[in-house]
Amino acid sequence: MNAKVCRRFPLTSLLAGSAMLLLSACAGQQNCDPSQTELFTSMACMSNGGYQRRAAALQTESQSSQEVALLEREKAIKAERAAQVAQNKANSTAVSTRAQMATLRANVRASQNQMAQLKKSRAQLLQQKAALSAQLQQAQQQLATAKADPSSTAAEIDRINRKIATLEAQQQTNISDIAQSGG
Structure with a gap:
């Protein structure tokens, strides 16, 4: 009233x-x-007009609450998107890192295989060197024997000298191959 x-x-x-x-x-x-x-x-x-003012105040309060809720929802969506972007970046980095690790492992295996092959080649070269040294020593003994034997011909001595020269050339090549193989 x-x-x-x-x-x-x-x-x-x-x-x-x-x-x-x-x-x-x-x-x-x-x-x-x-x-x-x-x-x-x-x-x-x-x-x-008290009821109308109360209704208007409640309406305003409701709208404010809805606006705050909407802002909070937008913040949550932005945070979720940022988290998803970070997760995608982390996943991408992990995939890239795994690929790099696989490549490095393959390179290590290839290097190990190459090293094993080099060791095998070196062992074969050392065996060849020992065999060539033995053949060279035997040829040198044959030459000394032929020179000491008056019945040896010049052709026989010449043949032994060529054999020694061939063995010495093979031995030099073998030594060079050993040096190139790391040993």
Whole structure:
């Protein structure tokens, strides 16, 4: 109720209790919660727009809450996207690292195989060197024997000298091959 209506009622004709209720209703009750008001308070809230102000305040509060919830949802979506981007980057890095590791392992295996082959070649070259040294020593002994034997011909001595020269050339090649193989 507004102030004009309150002035029309004579206060003296009303009972003391009714006057208090009417005065409290006319004074403009600030609490216009329908679940918390009485008859005169309710009438005052309807006439002075208290219910409409309460409804508008609740509407504004609801909209604010919805806006905050929407902002929080957008933040959560952005955080989720950022986490997904980071996860994708980590996955990509892991895949790249695995590929590099596989390549390095393959290179190590190839190097190990090459090393084993070189060791095998070196062992064969050392065996050849020992065989050539033995053949050279035998040819040198044959030459010494042929020179000491008066029945040896010049052609026989010449043949042994060529054999020694061939064995010495083979031995030099063998020594060079051994040096190139790392030993």
